Amino acid sequence: MGLYDSGLRLGLPGASTDMAEEVSMETTMEADVAVVAFKSASITDVEAIDTATDKIRSFVDENRPGRLVFDFEQVRFFSSLVLGLLLDIRARIEPYQGEVVISAIDPQLHRVFKITNLDRVFGFFPDKETAVKAAD
Template sequence: MADRRRITVSAVGDLALVRFLDRKIVDPSNIEEVGDEIFQLLEKDKFKNVILNFDGVEFLGSAALNKLIMMDKKVKAAAGKLRLCALRAEIMEVFTITKLSRVFDIKKTEADALKAFGVDI
Protein backbone atom coordinates (compact mmCIF):
# COMPACT_ATOMS: atom_id res chain seq x y z
CA MET A 1 0.00 0.00 0.00
CA ALA A 2 1.13 3.52 -0.72
CA ASP A 3 2.63 5.69 1.98
CA ARG A 4 -0.08 8.26 2.63
CA ARG A 5 0.44 11.48 4.59
CA ARG A 6 -2.83 13.35 4.09
CA ILE A 7 -5.57 10.72 3.99
CA THR A 8 -6.58 7.34 5.38
CA VAL A 9 -8.30 4.81 3.17
CA SER A 10 -10.63 1.90 3.88
CA ALA A 11 -11.49 -0.43 1.02
CA VAL A 12 -15.01 -1.74 0.49
CA GLY A 13 -14.70 -3.79 -2.70
CA ASP A 14 -13.92 -1.34 -5.54
CA LEU A 15 -14.96 1.54 -3.31
CA ALA A 16 -12.37 3.65 -1.47
CA LEU A 17 -13.59 5.32 1.70
CA VAL A 18 -11.31 8.30 2.29
CA ARG A 19 -10.89 10.38 5.44
CA PHE A 20 -8.71 13.46 5.75
CA LEU A 21 -5.95 13.79 8.34
CA ASP A 22 -5.83 17.61 8.19
CA ARG A 23 -8.40 19.79 9.95
CA LYS A 24 -7.78 22.57 7.42
CA ILE A 25 -7.27 21.89 3.72
CA VAL A 26 -5.66 25.17 2.67
CA ASP A 27 -1.93 24.97 2.10
CA PRO A 28 -1.25 24.60 -1.67
CA SER A 29 1.35 21.85 -1.19
CA ASN A 30 -1.01 19.92 1.12
CA ILE A 31 -3.83 20.26 -1.42
CA GLU A 32 -1.50 18.89 -4.11
CA GLU A 33 -0.61 15.94 -1.86
CA VAL A 34 -4.27 15.22 -1.08
CA GLY A 35 -4.98 15.26 -4.82
CA ASP A 36 -2.03 13.03 -5.66
CA GLU A 37 -2.92 10.51 -2.96
CA ILE A 38 -6.52 10.28 -4.15
CA PHE A 39 -5.51 10.13 -7.83
CA GLN A 40 -3.26 7.19 -6.89
CA LEU A 41 -6.29 5.35 -5.53
CA LEU A 42 -7.77 5.46 -9.01
CA GLU A 43 -4.68 4.99 -11.13
CA LYS A 44 -2.50 2.66 -9.07
CA ASP A 45 -4.86 0.94 -6.66
CA LYS A 46 -7.62 0.73 -9.31
CA PHE A 47 -10.49 1.83 -7.11
CA LYS A 48 -13.49 2.83 -9.19
CA ASN A 49 -15.70 4.64 -6.70
CA VAL A 50 -14.70 7.06 -3.96
CA ILE A 51 -16.36 8.45 -0.83
CA LEU A 52 -14.69 11.50 0.70
CA ASN A 53 -15.68 11.71 4.36
CA PHE A 54 -15.13 15.29 5.64
CA ASP A 55 -15.71 14.45 9.29
CA GLY A 56 -13.11 16.45 11.24
CA VAL A 57 -12.40 18.89 8.40
CA GLU A 58 -13.05 22.37 9.76
CA PHE A 59 -12.02 24.52 6.83
CA LEU A 60 -11.34 24.52 3.12
CA GLY A 61 -11.08 27.25 0.51
CA SER A 62 -11.54 27.66 -3.23
CA ALA A 63 -8.20 25.99 -4.02
CA ALA A 64 -9.47 22.79 -2.38
CA LEU A 65 -12.78 23.13 -4.26
CA ASN A 66 -10.86 23.31 -7.55
CA LYS A 67 -9.00 20.13 -6.64
CA LEU A 68 -12.28 18.38 -5.79
CA ILE A 69 -13.68 19.35 -9.21
CA MET A 70 -10.61 17.77 -10.85
CA MET A 71 -11.10 14.62 -8.77
CA ASP A 72 -14.75 14.40 -9.73
CA LYS A 73 -13.84 14.65 -13.43
CA LYS A 74 -11.17 11.99 -13.04
CA VAL A 75 -13.48 9.56 -11.27
CA LYS A 76 -16.21 10.14 -13.87
CA ALA A 77 -13.70 9.62 -16.71
CA ALA A 78 -13.01 6.16 -15.27
CA ALA A 79 -16.78 5.45 -15.20
CA GLY A 80 -16.81 5.70 -11.40
CA LYS A 81 -18.66 7.87 -8.95
CA LEU A 82 -17.43 10.32 -6.30
CA ARG A 83 -19.60 11.09 -3.29
CA LEU A 84 -18.93 13.50 -0.42
CA CYS A 85 -20.30 13.16 3.09
CA ALA A 86 -20.20 14.52 6.65
CA LEU A 87 -19.61 18.14 5.67
CA ARG A 88 -19.95 20.57 8.58
CA ALA A 89 -22.61 23.24 8.09
CA GLU A 90 -20.17 26.04 7.20
CA ILE A 91 -18.49 23.96 4.49
CA MET A 92 -21.87 22.85 3.15
CA GLU A 93 -22.76 26.55 2.88
CA VAL A 94 -19.69 27.07 0.67
CA PHE A 95 -20.92 24.31 -1.67
CA THR A 96 -24.38 25.86 -1.71
CA ILE A 97 -23.21 29.45 -2.39
CA THR A 98 -20.91 28.32 -5.20
CA LYS A 99 -23.66 26.01 -6.52
CA LEU A 100 -21.13 23.17 -6.45
CA SER A 101 -23.79 21.28 -4.51
CA ARG A 102 -25.24 20.70 -7.99
CA VAL A 103 -21.97 19.26 -9.30
CA PHE A 104 -21.21 16.95 -6.37
CA ASP A 105 -23.32 14.17 -4.89
CA ILE A 106 -23.29 15.11 -1.20
CA LYS A 107 -24.69 12.85 1.49
CA LYS A 108 -25.28 13.76 5.10
CA THR A 109 -23.56 10.76 6.68
CA GLU A 110 -21.04 8.11 5.72
CA ALA A 111 -23.79 5.49 6.10
CA ASP A 112 -25.93 7.43 3.58
CA ALA A 113 -23.01 7.60 1.14
CA LEU A 114 -22.29 3.88 1.50
CA LYS A 115 -25.97 3.10 1.08
CA ALA A 116 -26.01 5.13 -2.18
CA PHE A 117 -23.31 2.75 -3.43
CA GLY A 118 -25.47 -0.20 -2.38
CA VAL A 119 -23.40 -0.97 0.71
CA ASP A 120 -25.44 -1.57 3.85
CA ILE A 121 -23.74 -1.31 7.20
Protein backbone atom coordinates in the same frame (compact mmCIF):
# COMPACT_ATOMS: atom_id res chain seq x y z
CA MET B 1 -8.04 -3.20 0.39
CA GLY B 2 -5.72 -1.59 2.78
CA LEU B 3 -5.08 1.62 4.48
CA TYR B 4 -3.12 4.41 2.93
CA ASP B 5 -1.96 7.01 5.41
CA SER B 6 -0.21 10.09 4.14
CA GLY B 7 1.28 12.54 6.57
CA LEU B 8 0.69 15.87 4.90
CA ARG B 9 2.35 18.94 6.34
CA LEU B 10 0.02 21.92 6.57
CA GLY B 11 1.76 25.08 7.67
CA LEU B 12 0.04 27.91 9.45
CA PRO B 13 0.73 31.44 8.17
CA GLY B 14 3.76 32.80 9.95
CA ALA B 15 4.71 29.43 11.43
CA SER B 16 8.02 27.80 10.64
CA THR B 17 7.88 24.54 8.74
CA ASP B 18 9.31 22.77 11.80
CA MET B 19 6.18 23.69 13.71
CA ALA B 20 3.75 22.91 10.90
CA GLU B 21 0.81 20.80 11.93
CA GLU B 22 0.90 17.31 10.48
CA VAL B 23 -2.35 16.35 8.78
CA SER B 24 -3.24 12.85 7.71
CA MET B 25 -5.60 11.41 5.14
CA GLU B 26 -6.80 7.82 5.21
CA THR B 27 -7.82 6.08 2.00
CA THR B 28 -9.56 2.73 2.14
CA MET B 29 -11.49 0.49 -0.25
CA GLU B 30 -14.80 -1.06 0.77
CA ALA B 31 -15.78 -3.34 -2.13
CA ASP B 32 -16.08 -0.99 -5.13
CA VAL B 33 -16.16 2.16 -2.97
CA ALA B 34 -13.09 4.19 -2.08
CA VAL B 35 -13.19 6.38 1.01
CA VAL B 36 -10.84 9.33 1.49
CA ALA B 37 -11.15 10.54 5.07
CA PHE B 38 -9.47 13.84 5.84
CA LYS B 39 -8.13 13.80 9.40
CA SER B 40 -7.51 17.52 9.81
CA ALA B 41 -9.68 20.34 11.06
CA SER B 42 -8.09 22.74 8.56
CA ILE B 43 -6.85 22.07 5.02
CA THR B 44 -5.25 25.21 3.60
CA ASP B 45 -1.63 24.61 2.59
CA VAL B 46 -1.10 24.74 -1.19
CA GLU B 47 1.71 22.19 -1.26
CA ALA B 48 -0.17 19.80 1.01
CA ILE B 49 -3.28 20.01 -1.19
CA ASP B 50 -1.17 19.40 -4.31
CA THR B 51 0.44 16.39 -2.64
CA ALA B 52 -2.97 15.05 -1.59
CA THR B 53 -4.29 15.49 -5.14
CA ASP B 54 -1.35 13.53 -6.57
CA LYS B 55 -1.76 10.72 -4.04
CA ILE B 56 -5.51 10.46 -4.59
CA ARG B 57 -5.00 10.47 -8.38
CA SER B 58 -2.61 7.54 -8.06
CA PHE B 59 -5.00 5.71 -5.77
CA VAL B 60 -7.89 6.24 -8.21
CA ASP B 61 -5.81 5.13 -11.20
CA GLU B 62 -4.77 1.94 -9.37
CA ASN B 63 -8.19 1.03 -7.95
CA ARG B 64 -10.74 2.57 -10.37
CA PRO B 65 -13.50 2.81 -7.74
CA GLY B 66 -17.14 2.96 -8.82
CA ARG B 67 -17.68 5.57 -6.11
CA LEU B 68 -15.26 7.73 -4.18
CA VAL B 69 -16.47 9.15 -0.88
CA PHE B 70 -14.67 12.20 0.50
CA ASP B 71 -15.32 12.13 4.23
CA PHE B 72 -15.15 15.63 5.75
CA GLU B 73 -16.25 14.64 9.26
CA GLN B 74 -13.20 16.18 10.95
CA VAL B 75 -12.79 19.19 8.63
CA ARG B 76 -13.93 22.61 9.85
CA PHE B 77 -12.13 24.85 7.34
CA PHE B 78 -10.62 24.39 3.90
CA SER B 79 -9.07 26.47 1.16
CA SER B 80 -10.89 26.88 -2.14
CA LEU B 81 -8.11 24.72 -3.58
CA VAL B 82 -9.89 21.74 -2.04
CA LEU B 83 -12.77 22.39 -4.46
CA GLY B 84 -10.23 22.07 -7.28
CA LEU B 85 -9.01 18.78 -5.80
CA LEU B 86 -12.58 17.43 -5.74
CA LEU B 87 -13.26 18.50 -9.33
CA ASP B 88 -9.93 17.08 -10.51
CA ILE B 89 -10.67 13.68 -9.00
CA ARG B 90 -14.25 13.76 -10.32
CA ALA B 91 -12.92 14.35 -13.86
CA ARG B 92 -10.55 11.40 -13.40
CA ILE B 93 -13.33 9.02 -12.30
CA GLU B 94 -16.11 10.06 -14.70
CA PRO B 95 -14.68 8.43 -17.88
CA TYR B 96 -15.45 4.99 -16.45
CA GLN B 97 -18.82 6.02 -14.93
CA GLY B 98 -17.46 6.47 -11.42
CA GLU B 99 -18.81 9.14 -9.11
CA VAL B 100 -17.51 11.36 -6.33
CA VAL B 101 -19.68 12.07 -3.29
CA ILE B 102 -19.14 13.94 -0.04
CA SER B 103 -20.03 12.83 3.46
CA ALA B 104 -20.31 14.40 6.90
CA ILE B 105 -19.56 17.95 5.79
CA ASP B 106 -20.02 20.79 8.26
CA PRO B 107 -23.11 22.91 7.40
CA GLN B 108 -20.96 26.05 7.11
CA LEU B 109 -18.69 24.33 4.58
CA HIS B 110 -21.71 22.99 2.70
CA ARG B 111 -22.67 26.63 2.07
CA VAL B 112 -19.53 26.99 -0.07
CA PHE B 113 -20.83 24.24 -2.34
CA LYS B 114 -24.23 25.95 -2.59
CA ILE B 115 -22.72 29.37 -3.36
CA THR B 116 -20.56 27.88 -6.12
CA ASN B 117 -23.39 25.63 -7.40
CA LEU B 118 -21.19 22.60 -6.74
CA ASP B 119 -24.04 21.18 -4.66
CA ARG B 120 -25.47 20.23 -8.07
CA VAL B 121 -22.25 18.45 -9.07
CA PHE B 122 -21.63 16.30 -5.99
CA GLY B 123 -23.94 14.11 -3.97
CA PHE B 124 -23.97 14.72 -0.22
CA PHE B 125 -24.55 12.20 2.55
CA PRO B 126 -24.88 12.70 6.31
CA ASP B 127 -22.13 10.20 7.10
CA LYS B 128 -19.58 7.88 5.50
CA GLU B 129 -21.58 4.73 6.17
CA THR B 130 -24.66 6.05 4.35
CA ALA B 131 -22.52 7.18 1.40
CA VAL B 132 -20.90 3.75 1.10
CA LYS B 133 -24.21 1.86 1.40
CA ALA B 134 -25.89 4.09 -1.21
CA ALA B 135 -23.47 2.72 -3.81
CA ASP B 136 -25.19 -0.70 -3.71
